[in-house]
Amino acid sequence: MKVGVLALQGAFAAHLGALEQVGASAVEVRTESQLADVDRLIVPGGESTTISMMLERSALVEPLRAFVRSGRPVFGTCAGAILLSSRIVGGRSDQLCFGALPLSASRNAFGRQRESFEADLAVRGLDDGDFHAVFIRAPRLEVIEPDPPGVDRPTVEVLAEIDGSPALVRSGAVMCATFHPELGGDTRVHSMFCEM
Numbered sequence: 707m708k709v710g711v712l713a714l715q716g717a718f719a720a721h722l723g724a725l726e727q728v729g730a731s732a733v734e735v736r737t738e739s740q741l742a743d744v745d746r747l748i749v750p751g752g753e754s755t756t757i758s759m760m761l762e763r764s765a766l767v768e769p770l771r772a773f774v775r776s777g778r779p780v781f782g783t784c785a786g787a788i789l790l791s792s793r794i795v796g797g798r799s800d801q802l803c804f805g806a807l808p809l810s811a812s813r814n815a816f817g818r819q820r821e822s823f824e825a826d827l828a829v830r831g832l833d834d835g836d837f838h839a840v841f842i843r844a845p846r847l848e849v850i851e852p853d854p855p856g857v858d859r860p861t862v863e864v865l866a867e868i869d870g871s872p873a874l875v876r877s878g879a880v881m882c883a884t885f886h887p888e889l890g891g892d893t894r895v896h897s898m899f900c901e902m
């Protein structure tokens with residue numbers, strides 16, 4: 707299985723290491739042809755406004771939309787989760803989101819850099835202990851009604867929570883985390899994604 711990590715900006719390097727540790731072959735994705743060549747994709751953390759702009763510059767907006775639509779698994783972490791959401795609160799007016807799952811993402815809802823924090827999360831499906839999660843300028847996610855309402859979409863499963871909001875969610879082939887699972891050396895969330 708070949709897993710791509712979108713490598714336009716942000717925290718992509720540590721994802722490659724985590725994927726290799728769980729036995730996946732991991733490659734950086736910066737172009738349409740590299741995207742076409744992977745079976746699943748991680749959209750990493752970083753700055754969602756910048757990643758959005760870089761996607762436009764790299765002519766990756768439509769290819770990424772098509773990738774999501776194709777049903778190949780996609781995992782967005784932090785800024786990546788913002789990009790995969792349906793609605794962004796506190797974003798730039800020109801920043802894109804891909805509506806991969808019915809989530810509203812409030813940027814920087816836990817505060818700026820100095821309010822970044824770590825927490826031990828109970829994650830559904832990981833029965834061998836809490837996951838030590840690193841939150842860096844994390845968004846707050848809220849599950850919203852799919853738009854248009856009533857369309858036949860898989861339900862959103864909340865696998866972990868932070869402060870009463872979803873921290874890890876999965877819906878069909880899409881997973882989103884508001885934390886950075888690639889930091890801290892615990893690869894169980896990456897395994898979970900690779901097994902989806």
Ligand code: GLN
Nearest residue numbers: 751752753754784785843
């Ligand atoms: N606050 C950033 C944004 O809005 C996300 C931070 C992160 O990915 N660690 O894009």
